[in-house]
Amino acid sequence: MDLSALIEPVVAFFSQGIGKTIADVLTLVYEVLFPANAPAATPVEIPR
Template sequence: MDLGAIVEPLIAFFSDGIGKVIADALRLIYNVLYPANAPAATPIEIPR
């Protein structure tokens, strides 16, 4: 099974036209939900 034969049409679709619009919209949603400047997770102490 040639992975390149499967991936190549997907890359071509998301490179221009409506595929690029879809990819940009999904990228925007991802960036809104998972911002790059979010604070790092830190452990909190649980009171006893």
């Protein structure tokens, strides 16, 4: 099975027209829910 043959139509869809609009909306939702300026994860010590 050729992976590029499976991915190519998906990339073409999300590159133009209604597919690009859908991708832009999903990107906006992702950026609102997971902001880039969120604090970094820190290790938590487990009590023994």
